[in-house]
Amino acid sequence: MGIDPVTVIAALIVASTPILLAAIGEMVVEKTGVLNLGVEGMMVTGAVMGFVTTVETGSPTLGFVAGMASGMALSLIFGLLTQLLLSNQVATGLALTLFGLGLSALLGVGYPGATLPPVADPFPAAMADIPVLGPILFGHSLVTYLSVVLVAAVWFVLGFTRTGLIIRAVGENHDAAHALGYKVIRIRLMAIMFGGACAGLGGAFLSIVRVQNWVDGMTAGAGWIALALVVFASWKPWRVLLGAYLFGGITALQLRLQAAGISIPVEILSMSPYVITILVLVIMSSDRSRAALNAPAALGKVFHATG
Amino acid sequence: MKTFTKLMTSGLLALGLAAPAVAQDDPLQVGFVYVGSIGDLGWTHEHDQSRLAMQEHFGDAVETTYVENVPEGADAERVLTQMALSGADLIFTTSFGYMDPTNNVAARFPNVMFEHATGYRRDTPNMSTYSARFYEGRAVMGHIAGNMTESNIVGYIGSYPIPEVIRGINSAFIHARAVNPDVEFRVVWAYTWFDPAVEAEAAQALIDQGADVILQHTDSTAPMTVMQDAGVIGFGQASDMGQFAPTPRVSAIIDNWAPYYIARTQAVMDGTWESMDTWGGIGSGMVRIGEMTDAIPAEVRASAQALADSIASGEHHPFTGPLNRQDGTPWLAEGEVADDGTLAGMDFYVEGITAEIPN
Missing domain, CATH: 3.40.50.2300 (Response regulator)
Incomplete structure (x- = not known):
């Protein structure tokens, strides 16, 4: 019995949406030279706040907004600590993940198993019934389309606008950007909040659309995958999209291969995205001249304004 | 994390x-x-x-x-x-x-x-x-699944290929085949006990392959949500998962540890505690069958209950011969029942299951 490629593609798009959202947000953060390892914590907080808000108000839209807002609020803690109080970004980011996981468990007490109102799809059901194209292009929730639009928007802003130029300048050399009169800290804070909102939205998508339930720690490492994805994509927006669909696609495909009774080495398939990420990291660190791989030069460095 | x-x-x-x-x-x-x-x-x-x-x-x-x-x-x-x-x-x-x-x-x-x-x-x-002895509960679930499936494809979400899970798959399959000779099992290994996103994805993959009854051996309710949307049925795992009744959750295997915990704590208090191995089933109350909902036809409910009762009384053992291993070699002769040692280390499928156990 074979596998229907259409259902695999439709499934991988949905499965990839949370990590795509989190990764594109984190990419912008890293483009300004800040490494926020708290993606997992922001996602899981977005998941619980999105779910709780949807249950209480009956509106998935408000749920998504709450997810974004809570991710943003959490990222703001990280921003204040690292940008104004100059704390270590790696340690602060890790702490944010631990904090987010604990906070979400606390906020979600009593909510597991609550039922959600259905999320309306933007396209009528009839369009999703069109053979081949229907399930792939028209069968998703609005947030999935938004995630792709967001990738395009980030690509455009970073590559073709003055704002993008400033963001990149801050990430490549914060001292030079500062000397030119750009508000390094303000720009970084805004990027951090954008990243938090994206991660929160990704988490809310997971709880409201994908799983339609809240369970403790439900992101189960998706935030870490998003972080790996940014490196994998070498900080390029369309490669983030490609990478997310690849990561999601491998999961969707290996489960379907199993369901079809085809015996495959599942472990090898499951670990392949991580192996590729490690390879990218090795190549990156092996040779200075490979700066073409695009890591922002000031990534993770503390900025202290002088003069 | x-x-x-x-x-x-x-x-x-x-x-x-x-x-x-x-x-x-x-x-x-x-x-x-x-x-x-x-x-x-x-x-x-x-x-x-x-x-x-x-x-x-x-x-x-x-x-x-x-x-x-x-x-x-x-x-x-x-x-x-x-x-x-x-x-x-x-x-x-x-x-x-x-x-x-x-x-x-x-x-x-x-x-x-x-x-x-x-x-x-x-x-x-x-x-x-x-x-x-979760496999005793699995036998009842398999009986219901074999009766209820119309596509004759039953999906099974496994966690890890360890004896406990393999035992459950075999037990469910034997009792599904007993009432429906055309039934086939499709097994997906999630390689996690708990990851709602992966579990939901696994359920969707099985439904895409034509499964209309799904058994799960992972811990979250995420597959239930997918089953609900797709209109297929399944069973509560470990806990009743009653919030999904009457469908997709048509029954459940419930682990009931309370009597054991009370007995063992009492033993420590009395100073009578000693090292031992306990393997309780439906009979001792450690495994309970969750309420069967109206989504199951009355006669199937009755026969499932009868099966559960006969397992509880010890009259029926879920692994009773004649049974062959997957490769066709004989395992249990007519009327022979499996010993606990073989069950505890079970690393093979019974004849009729087409999937392979990953290494």
């Missing part, structure tokens, strides 16, 4: 260290180590419900603590050491992967009693093991 609650609880345990040594008439300290969160609505939830029932039974005579989301491995050893140091008298560890850590720590604390769920190693006299 899900370490925050654990850190918090360990922190509280560490604080407990400062307290003076426990006097004789102080309440008995009983600790629990959980692999998931108590809000998982499945495996860990049910252990915690049983802990609460035990606590209620003994009242002030017992004090219980628990640590959730403890990773299987070195972390577990640290948490267990912490618990033993802070004065626990009896500790239950509730996941297969805690087997080595529990035995290691038990060797260092001969005066603390340890109970490990679903394992088989009892290295020291203060180690016991306990488990439930």
Whole structure:
């Protein structure tokens, strides 16, 4: 019995949406030279706040907004600590993940198993019934389309606008950007909040659309995958999209291969995205001249304004 | 990663260290180590419900603590050491992967009693093991699945290819085949006990392959949501999952640990506790069949109940010959029943299952 490629593609798009959202947000953060390892914590907080808000108000839209807002609020803690109080970004980011996981468990007490109102799809059901194209292009929730639009928007802003130029300048050399009169800290804070909102939205998508339930720690490492994805994509927006669909696609495909009774080495398939990420990291660190791989030069460095 | 609650609880345990040594008439300290969160609505939830029932039974005579989301491995050893140091008298560890850590720590604390769920190693006299014959419940689920499927494809979400899970697949398959000779099983290994996104994805993959009944051996309710949307049916796992009744959840296998926890705690109080292995089934109440809903036709409900009753009374053993292994070699002769040793280490499918067990 074979596998229907259409259902695999439709499934991988949905499965990839949370990590795509989190990764594109984190990419912008890293483009300004800040490494926020708290993606997992922001996602899981977005998941619980999105779910709780949807249950209480009956509106998935408000749920998504709450997810974004809570991710943003959490990222703001990280921003204040690292940008104004100059704390270590790696340690602060890790702490944010631990904090987010604990906070979400606390906020979600009593909510597991609550039922959600259905999320309306933007396209009528009839369009999703069109053979081949229907399930792939028209069968998703609005947030999935938004995630792709967001990738395009980030690509455009970073590559073709003055704002993008400033963001990149801050990430490549914060001292030079500062000397030119750009508000390094303000720009970084805004990027951090954008990243938090994206991660929160990704988490809310997971709880409201994908799983339609809240369970403790439900992101189960998706935030870490998003972080790996940014490196994998070498900080390029369309490669983030490609990478997310690849990561999601491998999961969707290996489960379907199993369901079809085809015996495959599942472990090898499951670990392949991580192996590729490690390879990218090795190549990156092996040779200075490979700066073409695009890591922002000031990534993770503390900025202290002088003069 | 899900370490925050654990850190918090360990922190509280560490604080407990400062307290003076426990006097004789102080309440008995009983600790629990959980692999998931108590809000998982499945495996860990049910252990915690049983802990609460035990606590209620003994009242002030017992004090219980628990640590959730403890990773299987070195972390577990640290948490267990912490618990033993802070004065626990009896500790239950509730996941297969805690087997080595529990035995290691038990060797260092001969005066603390340890109970490990679903394992088989009892290295020291203060180690016991306990488990439930979930495969007896699986037999009933398989009977219902075989009757209910119209596509003749039953999906099965497995966690890890370990004997406990393989036993469940075999038991369900044997009893599905008994009532429906055309039924086929499709097995997907999720390689996790708990990851809602992957579990939901696995359920969707099975539905895309034509499955209209799905059994799960993972802990979250995520597959239920997918089944609900797709209009297929399934069974509550470990816990009742009654919020999904009457469909997609048409029945459930419920783990009921409370009587065991009460009995073992009582044994420590009385000084009669000794190292032993317990394997309870439907008969002893450790495995319960959740209410069968109206989505199942009345005659199937009756025959499923009859099957459960005959297993409970010992009249029917789910693994009764003639049965062949998957490769066609004979396993059990006509009327022969499987011995517990073979069941405990089961690493093969029975004849008729087309999938392969991954290495």
